[in-house]
Amino acid sequence: xxxxxxxTLAFAxxxxxxxxxxxxxxxxxxxxxxxxxxxxxxxxxxxxxxxxQAAFVATMQVLVYVGGVLILITFAVMLTRDSSGxxxxx
Amino acid sequence: MVPSEYYxxxxxxxxxxxxxxxxxxxxxxVFLMSVELMLNAANINLVAFSVQNGNLTGQVFSLxxxxxxxxxxxxxxxxxxxxxxxxxxxxxxxxxTMRW
Numbered sequence: 707x708x709x710x711x712x713x714t715l716a717f718a719x720x721x722x723x724x725x726x727x728x729x730x731x732x733x734x735x736x737x738x739x740x741x742x743x744x745x746x747x748x749x750x751x752x753x754x755x756x757x758x759q760a761a762f763v764a765t766m767q768v769l770v771y772v773g774g775v776l777i778l779i780t781f782a783v784m785l786t787r788d789s790s791g792x793x794x795x796x
Numbered sequence: 797m798v799p800s801e802y803y804x805x806x807x808x809x810x811x812x813x814x815x816x817x818x819x820x821x822x823x824x825x826v827f828l829m830s831v832e833l834m835l836n837a838a839n840i841n842l843v844a845f846s847v848q849n850g851n852l853t854g855q856v857f858s859l860x861x862x863x864x865x866x867x868x869x870x871x872x873x874x875x876x877x878x879x880x881x882x883x884x885x886x887x888x889x890x891x892x893t894m895r896w
Contacts, residue, residue: 709798717798721806728810728833732817737825744829747810751836754806757798760843763855767839770862775832775869782825782873786880 717757724750737783745776803844811837824876824886828869835865 727750730743748771755764810833817830839858846854876886883890 713798717802721802724806725809725813728813731829731833732813732821732826737823740826740829744832747833748836751810751840754803754840755843758803758843758847759797760846760855760858763839763843763858766859766862770866771832771836774866778869778873779825779829782828782876785877786825786886 713757717754720750720753720757723747724754741776741779741783744779745772748772748776797847800844800848803840807837807840807844810834810840822887822889824879824888827888828872828876831872832865832869835861 724747727743727747731740731747734740734743748767752764752767752772755761755767814830814833814837817833818827821827821830839861842854842858842861844854846852846858879891880886
């Protein structure tokens with residue numbers, strides 16, 4: 707089937723956002739910034755689900771992951787304090 | 797619709813990034829977030845193949861995976877909080893009590 711050019715462009719844009727924010731999760735030193743970048747990655751994955759005509763799965767992705775999992779991780783970040791001072795990953 | 801191979805490449809990239817985070821970071825919270833990235837890569841694969849097969853089996857599998865991921869994060873956060881309470885940080889290499 708013929709692929710519309712704007713669709714490929716949108717896929718490329720959100721793929722770059724997904725991969726970039728995922729790289730940020732594992733490379734950024736601050737844990738709180740990692741959690742925020744994980745939220746961006748999960749939302750862009752939900753956009754990919756909409757592009758694959760899986761709107762319900764995208765809704766559940768936003769509700770369960772961003773509304774549940776990310777809030778739990780936020781609680782853990784606020785309740786713990788990293789005193790190890792690990793060096794940044796090259 | 798964008799071909800499925802693009803989604804497979806994207807999913808492989810996200811999975812490799814999550815595996816890199818699991819293997820290189822020592823912070824337990826980043827460890828947990830990297831496991832979430834790997835589960836999301838598996839979900840991307842399931843949804844992409846669901847459209848290719850023409851039925852909803854992959855989407856239902858991805859919903860099961862989401863429920864499993866939520867439960868796993870709840871248990872993992874509990875373990876991390878107990879780890880912090882006992883060792884005063886979240887470095888996974890400090891818990892050596894059970895090492896023989």
